[in-house]
Amino acid sequence: MEQLKTIGRELAMGSQGGFGQSKEFLDLVKSIGETRSKAEEDRIVLHEIETLKRRIADPDIPKRKMKEYIIRLVYIEMLGHDASFGYIHAVKMTHDDSLLLKRTGYLAVTLFLNEDHDLIILIVNTIQKDLRSDNYLVVCAALNAVCRLINEETIPAVLPQVVELLGHSKEAVRKKAIMALHRFYQKSPSSVSHLVSNFRKRLCDNDPGVMGATLCPLFDLITIDVNSYKDLVVSFVTILKQVAERRLPKGYDYHQMPAPFIQIRLLKILALLGGGDKQASEKMYTVVSDIFRKCDSSNIGNAVLYECICCVSSIYPNPKLLEAAAEVISKFLKSDSHNLKYMGIDALGRLIKISPDIAEQHQLAVIDCLEDPDDTLKRKTFELLYKMTKSSNVDVIVDRMIDYMISINDSHYKTYIASRCVELAEQFAPSNHWFIQTMNKVFEHAGDLVNVKVAHNLMRLIAEGFGEDDDAADSQLRSSAVESYLRIIGEPKLPSLFLQVICWVLGEYGTADGKYSASYITGKLCDVAEAYSDDETVKAYAVTAFMKIYASEIAAGRKVDMLHECQSLVEELSASHSTDLQQRAYELQAVISLDAHAVENILPSDASCEDIEVDKSLSLLDNYVQQSLENGAQPYISESEQSGLSSISNFRSQDQHEASMHGLRFEAYELPKPPMPPRIHAASLEPSTELVPVSEPSYSRDTHQVATAPSISDSGSSELKLRLDGVQKKWGRPVYSSSPSTSNSTTHNTVNDVTQVDGAVNVNSKTRSTRDSRKPQVEISPEKQKLAASLFGGSSQIDKRATSANHKIAKAGVHAAEKAQAPKAAVVSVEKTNHQPSPDLLDLGEPTVASTTPSVDPFKQLEGLLDPTQISATSNHGAVGATESPDIIALYGNASASGQSSSPEISLTTNRDDVNFTVGLLDATVSTAHAGTTLPTQFPKGLNPRDSLEKDALVRHMGVTPSSQNPNLFRDLLS
């Protein structure tokens, strides 16, 4: 049917006489359109090429025909066939006087040639002439060609003319001249550096189009050097203001928006200029907030809004603008359009750096995006999650990432996401076991794509343990690793890198805990070596693993009997083409025949972290050197002395590198760093060479513990290294005495307030999971909510704290019940202490902003609002009692006191003033509200307090993470 339509249309065109093209061209297009296979198409095109070759060479061809031939060549080349035989004719056509032919010629050459083509030299002269033409269309055509065809060497030939054209009377020419100059700047900044001031001048051009064009080069210039353009902030702001106030001619409107593309450019520029500059930023606040207000919800309006958010998030933060940005983001995320959701997620990722708690109210939207079938959206969401990963949610996020990684085939993105997983796992791993499991999964599914260093890091981690002298934990970790590897080893088609890790670990620790016999492990290793017989590295690892296992057997005084298949493997390898494998095989045979004492010296068990003495001064050569000198050799002068640099500069390899960027490099590449005791840790982080890790000589296990504290900052420097600074505290035993860990706990209270609060909810959901009296009855699936809770929720450590706090309070409530008559207040207290309501999860109402600073005791007002049914429901908490609100305050005092005694963490929060404590208890977000930053929070409309309390209970029931507070309650209470 479609075919018929096509033919019909073509016929119609033919009868109209076409578009100036001959019947032949129509036939060509038509026949290509009708082809069923690529081969058929190729045949037709090749035939066409033959025809054209013949005809185009004809000297008396009419010009009009020639034009058509050139177009046909362009068409053929677009289809992917070589049309280079016709290039010269296209070049000739640019010399023609007729505008039509000239333009066709220019069109063809810009499509055919690139800037380094040999034929360019034939065009430069024509371009020069055309740039001086009286006809502005010729000038435009030439400028167009200039952009594409002029390279660094030919820029000087046309530069004067282009600069002259900046003052041309036609604005279209000025505009194109600016852009051509911009293009020159992109190709060779040095050749036009003296003309940069022209861009500034043209910013004041009286044609807005020219001004808009100037913004492109200025954006590039400002990106490179912000400081020299700070003076333009005021001008940009004024221009933006004028644009936003519709002072430009109507012609610049697009879909009722005044010059949106110019607005977008200006906002981008302002974002650059205002970054980290309070003074400059302050000048922008008014105009940006104006634009926030003025944008409609058309596509282009949203584009401008998005740009505003980008601007707001990069300039010096302003609470009011952040508020507006958050509002727009929630609008984007709630929209049905995938495009807007994408922009919303992106914007959220930008804003989250400034106000981390903003993500929380959008948690369900984020999870929806994560589960969306749209890959683009999914990837953007992973990007966002990556930005908001903390130790509390790392497991959920990394699990998700790995699931997704397994599901995709795109190796580029797989590599990317695998490296992200590794990075997050190294940075935030909650436990060793989890870390190893995660790394196993990553290796199993993307082992060929991850960096070799990652494997070395993993091996080192298993070998060294976690920097503490807890040998039991270390050996437990090792045996769990061994166990998991023995399980995985049977899987078919494991990546080579992963097998190397497996072989190494099995060789080192396979028999260490006595659970598996040497023959069992070697049997497994043999299977691996045979199954992957074309992978020499794996075989080498396997042979060395044999050697280690047998050595440890011999050292333990056991008799070694080599498995039959092992023996044959070793024999086979000793005749291998690879000298490396041969050597390893012979070494193995030699080691096995040695006695226990010798073996222990050669291959001590678990010595991968021990240091090997390296004689850096090479004293063994002293005699030789002495002898040579005596024989008249020149004494050695070190390179640093030769180049006249002090040897200290070598330590700063970074500076040295930068300095040497511009000239010849005389110094040595890098001196090996001398052993410095405080840097032990950093040194030990360097990737161990595959089988015999060489560490710094002064390293020793005993000093390790002491040395870690000062070295923490050092170890975080390199990307790929294990970052132990955050991890160590997590992985170690919970000791809060050392200074880094206490600082950590305080930051939890101030920065990670969200986490803390949410931790409490998790506990609630866990402790109440046995009671099934009230099931969640909302349309949002519980899995999703659970996911939300874990993504945005708290860590286990915090959980514990929160639990203890809750318990204490509950107990206190019981105590009070003995004295009290009415259960009301206790209910309130429980409600309050567990106060993690999440109205926004259930009811995504309109976001309104209000500061909820309860300066009055809210319980007094709360009391009357609860009816008996509510009480019966909530009294399940086991807390009954307390009459009056003053009592509750006392209870809180109690709770806080007991909390203080129970855990140092709680004391940090309870030390705050009373009001603060009673209102939010552990909720530090309230304290931020106190601090005056008005954070956007969502208030569902038209809910009465009781409803919201019920909902609140429901929500807690399902373990959903709520927003930081229940503003809804307070609003109604306090109004």
Add this chain to the structure above:
Amino acid sequence: MIRAVMVMNTQGKPRLAKFYDSQPVDKQQELIRSVFGVLCSRAENVSNFVEADSIFGPDSRIVYKHFATLYFVLVFDSSENELAMLDLIQVLVETLDKCFKNVCELDLVFNYSKIHTILDEIFFGGQVLETSSAEVMKAVEEISKLETASNSITLVPKSVSGWRGR
């Protein structure tokens, strides 16, 4: 910066391709093919954005729009705004529509040089030059008027002489 403008039909045949950073011919074909591979695997009702690092190298995105039998594709880097690029495709299509009255795939094929003229009025050296389809139309019409004028000067005498000679 905008790196490329492509128009291809739903079978993957390129109808228009312009690269603003020089690419050799076979590389262009490969890029067009891989872009088509990405686009045809995308479901309907998903976003119009694709991250294209794997095709065009780091920091490159694609915005596309599907009209009848054609995909309009823009490739660009982070200095542009995705939603704005989507509107730019709209500008291009609107202009084509004004130019050809109910533009269809065949119009693009048969008016190759005119399409390029339009394209050159909207994009210039990888930057957005003009976003008002009315302005673009004005410029294009002016060009074609002058073209036919210059054409008639050079061509008419020839044809007349040819006719006389018969």
